[in-house]
Amino acid sequence: MTETIDNLLERIGRNFQIxxxxxxxxxxxxxxCSQEQLHGVLIYLKEVEKFDTLTMIGCADWIEDDYFELSYMAYSFTTxxxxxxxxxxxxxxxxxxxxEGIWRQARTFEREIHEMFGVDFPGNTRLKEFFLENWQGMPPMKRDFDTVQFVKDHYKLREEGREGACNVSVERKKRIDAKKLELKKEGE
Amino acid sequence: MDNLNKKDKAQLKELKSPMAVVDWAVNWFRKQSIFMLAYGTGCGAIEIPPTVTARYDAERFGVRGAATPRQADVIVLSGYLAVKTLKRVIRTYEQMQEPKYVIALGSCPINGGMYWDSYNTIKQLDRYLPVDVTVAGCMPRPEAVLEGFMALKDKIQRGEAEGARDYRDNIEKYKNNQKEIFGDKMLPGYTCDWYFSDGGSF
Structure with missing residues (x-):
């Protein structure tokens, strides 16, 4: 009998509360599944069903329903x-x-989610800053983080126009005319 | 004299004093061979390989890659700069030996570009580093990149590519601007000894 994903789900459903x-x-x-079942399911996937690797951990911010959804993606090289x-x-x-104890690479994925969403992962041995240096305040990938306001507070945007700003189409025409004149002179 | 083109000869005729001729000659030699340190920060990194390889062949114009910052004349910053990257770029720039120039590719270093509302990219590169030539575009194609190099060469020949001197003279301004975004995680002092040995206050 060939292995199908439905069989796999059925086996998981027999052992855990899905x-x-x-x-x-x-x-x-x-x-x-619930948070309490998570480690059981993942260990089962790795040890029994031979899911060798954790491809990624995703995090989605469902602000309207007030929860984060963490997705652990496991991949099997046999099936x-x-x-x-x-x-x-x-x-x-x-x-x-x-x-981290199940798949070691989870350490890095969790580190990123910790930085971008502020989810804590107790037991992670390397939960320090990752992309952002010296970041204070709300983690930036949360949806209630006001990125435009943050930019206005922390960076200077270039003001509209500058001294000696020229009209592009006029300048372009001038340049083309000058080039034509130059070519004409060279031709003579 | 045979290697000089028309433009060069016309410029030479206008020079008055002997020292002006020496300056002109030094600049002429400088612009003939530009060693480029391509610092691939954003999407523009993908435009550098075609620029230097067979199709567009930047070496026709004397532009070629350098192995380390200390051997480079120009640093090419290709695209947006995250705050973390900018810190590394400034360290790299301060390691380079003069004469040194900065070329910024794309709209992101000019005004933020499509990342203008990003929490983690800087919006105006010329607040933190003296940019000699900016090439607009998103991203500029290799032709435009080469055009940028031509503009830089013209600038060198005219003796106007003085970004490094500007950085040295206005170091207070630049360091203040850098401090605005780095906060108390400023660059270590040894990256610009010439400044800190004068009793800089950072």
């Missing part, structure tokens, strides 16, 4: 399936224990 699941397309499935395990955490002061 609150929702769907097959997005061939070889890609998403399943929702070529991708499984997204999704959990929901609250937007303020949320913390999810790290999965």
């Amino acid at each position: 609150t929702g699941q769907e097959v997005k397309k061939a070889g890609l499935a998403a399943l929702h 070529f399936f991708t499984v997204m395990v999704k959990i929901r955490v609250s937007r303020d002061g949320s913390s999810v224990p790290t999965v």
Whole structure:
């Protein structure tokens, strides 16, 4: 019997409390579970179903419903399936224990999410600043972060126009005329 | 004299004093060989390889790559600069030996470009570094990049490419502007010893 993603989801559903699941397309499935079930599901995927690698951890900010959705994407090199395990955490002061112990690369993904969304990952050994240096205040990828206001406060935008600003089309015509004249002279 | 083109000869005839001729000659030699340090910061990094390779062949104009900042004459900043990148760029620029020039590609270093409302890219490069030539475009094609180099060569020949001197003379202004975005994580002092040895206050 060939392995299908439906069989896989059924096996996971037998062992864990899955609150929702769907097959997005061939070889890609998403399943929702609670935060308590997350580590169990991921360890099961890695050790029993041979999902060798964690491709990424995504984070989406659902500000209207007041939660972050974290998606752990695991990939198998034997069946070529991708499984997204999704959990929901609250937007303020949320913390999810790290999965660094399962896949080591999770350390970097979590570091980025920590910086961009402010989700805490207790147990992560390298949760320091990543892209942003010396960042204070609200993490910038949260949707209530006002990026335009931030830019106005922190950077100087160039004022409209400058001294000696010229009309581009007029200047271009002048240049072309001068070039023509030059060519004409060379031709003579 | 055979290697001089018409424009050069016309310029030479206008020079009055012998010292002016020496200056002119020094600038003429300088502009013939420009070693470029391509600092690929944004999307413009992809325009540099075609510029220097067979198709557009920048070496026709004496423009070629340099291995390290200390061997380079011009630093090409290709695209937007994140705050973190800018810090590295300033360190690189301060390591370069004079005469040194800066070419900025694309609209992002000029006014922020399409990243004008980004929290993490700077909006005006010339507040932090003395830019000699900016090439507008998003991104400028290799022809435009070469045109930028031609403009720089003209500027060198006229003796007007004085970005490095401007940086030295107005170091207070530049360092203040840099401090605005770096805050207390300023560059370490040894990156510009010539400034800090004079009792700079940062």
